[in-house]
Amino acid sequence: MFEHRGVTAALHPTEPQADPRTEIDRLRERMRRMEDGLARPELDALPGLSQVIRLRVGGSYQVDSASLALALMAGPSRGGAWCAAVGLSDFGAEAAAELGVVLERTILVPEPGEAWLEATAALVDVASLVLVRPPARVPEAVAAKLSARLRKRSAVLVSIGPWPRAEASVSLAEPRWTGAGRGEGHLRSRRVVLEVRRGSAPPRRTALWFPEPDGSLAPASSRWSEGEAVPSRWSSRERVETREVG
Amino acid sequence: MRTMTVWCADWPVVAALADRDLPGHLPAAVFAANIVRACNGAARDFGVRRGMRRRDAQARCPELVILDEVPERDVRSFERVLAALEELRPGVAPLRPGLAALKSPGRFYGGEPEAGAVIAECLVGLGVRDVRIGVADELFTSEQAARCAGVQESFVVPPGESGAFLRTLPVDVLDEPEAVSLLKRLGLPGLGDLARLPAVDVEARFGARVAWVHRVLHGGGARPLSTRTPPPELVCEVDFEPALDSAEAVCFSARQTAERFVAQLAARQLVCTEVLLVVEADGAVASERRWLHPRWFTATDLIDRLHWQLVGSLRVGDIRSAITRVRMVPETVVPEGDHADGLWGGTDARVERGIARVQGLLGQEAVVAPVLQGGRSPADRQALVPWGERATALRPRGLPWPGSIPPPAPARVFPAPWAADVLDAAGRPLAVLPRGALSGDPARFKPGGAETWQPVAAWAGPWPVDEQWWEGGRVLVRFQMVGVDGRAWLVTFDGSGWVTEAAYD
Numbered sequence: 001m002f003e004h005r006g007v008t009a010a011l012h013p014t015e016p017q018a019d020p021r022t023e024i025d026r027l028r029e030r031m032r033r034m035e036d037g038l039a040r041p042e043l044d045a046l047p048g049l050s051q052v053i054r055l056r057v058g059g060s061y062q063v064d065s066a067s068l069a070l071a072l073m074a075g076p077s078r079g080g081a082w083c084a085a086v087g088l089s090d091f092g093a094e095a096a097a098e099l100g101v102v103l104e105r106t107i108l109v110p111e112p113g114e115a116w117l118e119a120t121a122a123l124v125d126v127a128s129l130v131l132v133r134p135p136a137r138v139p140e141a142v143a144a145k146l147s148a149r150l151r152k153r154s155a156v157l158v159s160i161g162p163w164p165r166a167e168a169s170v171s172l173a174e175p176r177w178t179g180a181g182r183g184e185g186h187l188r189s190r191r192v193v194l195e196v197r198r199g200s201a202p203p204r205r206t207a208l209w210f211p212e213p214d215g216s217l218a219p220a221s222s223r224w225s226e227g228e229a230v231p232s233r234w235s236s237r238e239r240v241e242t243r244e245v246g
Numbered sequence: 247m248r249t250m251t252v253w254c255a256d257w258p259v260v261a262a263l264a265d266r267d268l269p270g271h272l273p274a275a276v277f278a279a280n281i282v283r284a285c286n287g288a289a290r291d292f293g294v295r296r297g298m299r300r301r302d303a304q305a306r307c308p309e310l311v312i313l314d315e316v317p318e319r320d321v322r323s324f325e326r327v328l329a330a331l332e333e334l335r336p337g338v339a340p341l342r343p344g345l346a347a348l349k350s351p352g353r354f355y356g357g358e359p360e361a362g363a364v365i366a367e368c369l370v371g372l373g374v375r376d377v378r379i380g381v382a383d384e385l386f387t388s389e390q391a392a393r394c395a396g397v398q399e400s401f402v403v404p405p406g407e408s409g410a411f412l413r414t415l416p417v418d419v420l421d422e423p424e425a426v427s428l429l430k431r432l433g434l435p436g437l438g439d440l441a442r443l444p445a446v447d448v449e450a451r452f453g454a455r456v457a458w459v460h461r462v463l464h465g466g467g468a469r470p471l472s473t474r475t476p477p478p479e480l481v482c483e484v485d486f487e488p489a490l491d492s493a494e495a496v497c498f499s500a501r502q503t504a505e506r507f508v509a510q511l512a513a514r515q516l517v518c519t520e521v522l523l524v525v526e527a528d529g530a531v532a533s534e535r536r537w538l539h540p541r542w543f544t545a546t547d548l549i550d551r552l553h554w555q556l557v558g559s560l561r562v563g564d565i566r567s568a569i570t571r572v573r574m575v576p577e578t579v580v581p582e583g584d585h586a587d588g589l590w591g592g593t594d595a596r597v598e599r600g601i602a603r604v605q606g607l608l609g610q611e612a613v614v615a616p617v618l619q620g621g622r623s624p625a626d627r628q629a630l631v632p633w634g635e636r637a638t639a640l641r642p643r644g645l646p647w648p649g650s651i652p653p654p655a656p657a658r659v660f661p662a663p664w665a666a667d668v669l670d671a672a673g674r675p676l677a678v679l680p681r682g683a684l685s686g687d688p689a690r691f692k693p694g695g696a697e698t699w700q701p702v703a704a705w706a707g708p709w710p711v712d713e714q715w716w717e718g719g720r721v722l723v724r725f726q727m728v729g730v731d732g733r734a735w736l737v738t739f740d741g742s743g744w745v746t747e748a749a750y751d
Binding site: 067184 | 597599600603608612616617618628651652654655656658659684704728732749
């Protein structure tokens with residue numbers, strides 16, 4: 001809670017005195033950071049994703065893509081936390097493992113039915129991150145109650161789909177796959193733009209390779225270079241080579 | 247020391263028939279590598295013999311019941327015979343499945359033939375009909391005496407007459423094929439002939455076992471029996487008087503038994519990883535289920551499993567009357583050192599409790615753990631195991647699995663594929679011809695669900711897979727398709743139409 005450097009500064013009055021006004025500003029700044037920042041630690045994030053969005057405990061987040069949700073889950077899961085997913089009957093376990101989710105510490109409730117909210121609330125008690133796909137519109141009051149529980153249990157909720165009063169909404173825009181052509185090759189990597197919206201502020205856009213050919217995430221150059229943009233169409237094959245196996 | 251040998255004839259066949267709940271009078275034989283290893287009396291009447299080939303045996307007896315050789319099963323089912331013998335007379339030496347020796351009870355039951363009758367009666371009560379008992383001065387002679395006895399009878403060789411009894415037998419009883427063959431070729435067909443040879447020559451020429459039999463023939467060779475220590479009784483059961491009819495009441499009453507079950511295992515530094523829960527109602531087994539635990543069972547885990555089993559059985563209607571008894575049988579126990587927690591970490595008890603709450607809310611099967619396995623389609627490459635059970639029969643991931651889609655894996659794998667549509671440039675439905683060629687290039691597609699039609703920006707494939715063609719399986723041809731909106735799908739042609747199996751969301 002205490003910043004080590006600040007404490008030592010207070011204990012050593014021999015250091016050069018700063019201007020009182022800037023000192024007050026600095027203290028105010030520290031107060032503000034303690035109120036909304038330091039009091040709520042952040043969960044671990046994947047290396048490529050950490051500069052785009054960091055999940056603060058007690059918050060609820062809204063995403064619009066399954067792979068983005070899995071990538072957000074991979075950070076805390078790799079760090080040793082338990083994660084849960086409610087209502088994801090189409091959970092891609094292999095994709096999750098490729099992104100770094102530790103499946104041994106993953107709890108799935110694929111078909112919670114009507115009781116999805118109760119299941120989510122019970123899992124918030126044990127998991128650091130709960131992924132949920134709400135089957136219907138979520139009332140504000142329910143979200144507020146769950147939010148109190150999240151803060152109490154120091155957990156994070158990530159919703160695939162609309163969530164009222166989400167702390168941030170991350171959407172995956174302009175996906176461009178590379179590797180596939182007119183029948184040849186296969187999907188290798190994808191360049192996306194992640195848009196992070198907080199409140200009514202304009203969205204912050206970051207270009208990412210998600211995933212890179214080796215499966216990791218990495219920032220992409222902001223300008224879209226035409227060479228890698230369009231899936232390669234230069235080699236059109238008349239006949240499709242077949243590989244029969246059985 | 248007088249020794250009694252109990253011989254349950256044709257034990258592999260008896261055990262295998264009992265295992266499959268077949269009556270014992272059917273002609274049956276146990277085969278290994280298509281050679282008869284053991285057959286019962288009914289099969290022998292048809293002319294089936296040990297060492298016969300399977301097709302010869304079936305030619306002589308077409309209705310022969312074919313059984314596989316499972317040595318563990320023979321040992322396991324002989325265990326109850328040993329336990330019954332230990333009830334009558336402690337100090338039983340198991341020789342092999344079907345054969346056990348014990349110190350002769352002497353006059354305790356009134357005499358040796360009477361003791362044999364008591365034992366035979368006890369084993370017939372267990373369902374072992376062909377039991378023969380031999381009594382003699384030492385082990386080898388008593389085993390031969392048992393083989394000379396009639397069904398459910400004893401053959402007693404009086405003290406000091408072992409040599410005379412053995413001298414009448416042929417050398418085949420030695421059970422040493424090479425030595426028997428050599429003795430016969432030397433013109434020594436009976437044990438009496440063997441007894442006339444000098445001891446030193448027998449040892450040098452035929453080996454230690456024949457030398458031992460030679461000593462027995464001359465009145466020596468007595469060996470102490472290596473008796474076993476009876477295994478501890480680890481099965482726990484609880485009776486309800488009066489009988490209970492609700493799952494909650496049974497679980498509440500069984501809690502102490504579950505704690506005793508775990509505690510007595512812990513006292514032997516063991517933990518149970520697989521348990522068989524048997525619920526009896528009105529004196530008959532009403533519900534029986536085997537439970538696996540990913541780590542090991544604590545008392546709370548056992549009560550949880552019992553509750554799930556009872557709730558399930560009551561709902562299905564397996565249990566119709568009130569429950570009178572619950573039995574907990576440890577199927578697999580391992581030393582607790584194998585499962586010890588690390589000093590830091592291990593499964594969190596808090597997590598297990600939270601999961602148990604969700605299981606109580608939605609049912610045990612509703613909470614699952616994802617595991618990876620081998621396979622070709624994305625749905626085949628993962629499995630969802632109910633939480634608290636161990637994944638079994640997973641396909642190995644290390645194999646090459648030709649025809650599987652290269653990474654990255656799709657983030658959404660639909661449990662039931664969506665019906666999709668793919669058109670070529672002329673607007674006709676696209677088809678994959680029997681030789682694997684496409685009828686055109688895909689131009690527009692609709693992944694199904696709530697998705698709309700859109701032009702194809704890029705596509706890759708095909709990955710044709712012809713699985714289980716010998717059972718009428720279909721050829722599946724998979725494609726990766728990227729729409730103009732940039733999203734990619736895994737679309738499959740299944741011979742008649744198109745489905746969407748997964749999405750690269």
